[in-house]
Amino acid sequence: MKKEDTYTIVKGVLDAYVTANHLRHTVEREHVLRLCCQADTPFSMDTIVELAQKEFISRSTVYNTIQLLLKAKIVHSLNKQYESRCKPQYEIVYNHNNHAQLICTKCGRVSEFKPKIAENVIISRKYSNFTPHHFSLYVYGECKICRRLVGKNIK
Numbered sequence: 001m002k003k004e005d006t007y008t009i010v011k012g013v014l015d016a017y018v019t020a021n022h023l024r025h026t027v028e029r030e031h032v033l034r035l036c037c038q039a040d041t042p043f044s045m046d047t048i049v050e051l052a053q054k055e056f057i058s059r060s061t062v063y064n065t066i067q068l069l070l071k072a073k074i075v076h077s078l079n080k081q082y083e084s085r086c087k088p089q090y091e092i093v094y095n096h097n098n099h100a101q102l103i104c105t106k107c108g109r110v111s112e113f114k115p116k117i118a119e120n121v122i123i124s125r126k127y128s129n130f131t132p133h134h135f136s137l138y139v140y141g142e143c144k145i146c147r148r149l150v151g152k153n154i155k
């Protein structure tokens, strides 16, 4: 799915959420949402702030909008529970492309990888009464940096 198609879908979800919760429709929120859709996945708050400042949108507007997108379940945090050392990383929930991420359970570092083998196993498999369209794959473990830190603590 193209990023512009994703934006059209999530813009509809945001509009419905804003209306249902009696909030104001603002152009700034729509811009922040568009930037989240255009950014590479996963993205950090700082990535969106940097892009938004080029459009004269403040850090607080970006922060508040991402909090709203989290509540509306348009965006979710990939590493919220592990964010002791790494900044929170987010992705659009309505990401309809096959994608896979490695998430470090020690520091919350998130990295993306191409799920070619998984695509062959998951998408080409036959399911009874189900036709798969896309998938998200999260692999939890320890990153290279955290493994190195553990090695140093042992000595």
Ligand SMILES: [Zn+2]
Binding pocket: 104, 105, 106, 107, 108, 109, 142, 143, 144, 145, 146, 147
């Ligand atoms: Zn780590």
